[in-house]
Amino acid sequence: MIALIQRVSRASVIVDNQTIGAIDKGLLVLLGVERDDTREKMEKLATKVMSYRVFSDENGKMNLNLEQVGGSLLVVSQFTLAADTGRGLRPSFSGAGTPDQALTLYEEFVAFCRDKGVTTETGQFGADMQVSLVNDGPVTFNLQV
Numbered sequence: 001m002i003a004l005i006q007r008v009s010r011a012s013v014i015v016d017n018q019t020i021g022a023i024d025k026g027l028l029v030l031l032g033v034e035r036d037d038t039r040e041k042m043e044k045l046a047t048k049v050m051s052y053r054v055f056s057d058e059n060g061k062m063n064l065n066l067e068q069v070g071g072s073l074l075v076v077s078q079f080t081l082a083a084d085t086g087r088g089l090r091p092s093f094s095g096a097g098t099p100d101q102a103l104t105l106y107e108e109f110v111a112f113c114r115d116k117g118v119t120t121e122t123g124q125f126g127a128d129m130q131v132s133l134v135n136d137g138p139v140t141f142n143l144q145v
Contacts, residue, residue, distance in 0.1 A: 001041045001105065002032040002081040007054050007139035011074045013123040014130040021121035026071035027054070028133050032081025033097035033105050042105050045145045046112045049073070054139055062139075066118060073113055076123035076131055077106045099126065 005027045012022035029049055055064040055071065066073070079102060083091035097105065103125050113120045123129045 001034060001037040001045045001145055003045055003049050003143045004030040004032075004078070004081060005049060005052065005054070005141050005143060006030075006133060007136045008074075009134045009136045011131070011133035013074065013076060013121075014132070015124050015127045020124055021074055021076075023072040023074045023119070023121050025069060025136075026119075027066060027073050028131070029073055029075045030078040030081060031075055031106060031109060032078050033102035034082045034095050035097050035101075037097055037101070037105055039105070039108060041145045042109050043112060045143060046109050046116075048143055048145065050113060050116060050118055052141070052143065054141065072119040072121065074121045074123075075106070075110050075113070076129065077102065077125045 008028050010024050011028040012019050051065050053063050053065050055069045057063040079096050082096035085091050110120055110122055
């Protein structure tokens with residue numbers, strides 16, 4: 001399971017000209033599911049995302065996590081993160097989770113974060129989405145479990 005996280009001052013998702021999810025300070029999480037992913041991996045990754053210290057403290061050091069800054073999550077499914085780009089000029093998605101598996105783990109990821117008390121907005125699984133963000137820093141990390 002892969003989470004590309006970006007520290008944002010704001011982010012939003014639009015589907016069919018309607019904003020369906022938006023946050024201010026927090027993390028935009030692009031979430032990719034791979035074939036061998038499980039609920040256990042999802043919980044480990046969600047915990048890591050919520051606990052990862054990417055926000056600046058009073059000394060400008062990245063020492064604070066999402067909860068410590070009162071931030072939110074915007075979680076967007078992105079199967080292209082599971083692409084194999086090692087050969088040729090066209091990505092292979094043979095390692096990506098099936099749509100049913102990915103939807104289940106995506107929904108469980110969102111529910112897990114919400115159950116931990118984190119304000120969590122979402123995109124729409126499988127939809128054509130326009131994602132906008134102001135990357136604060138820029139700060140971007142690729143987390144995998």
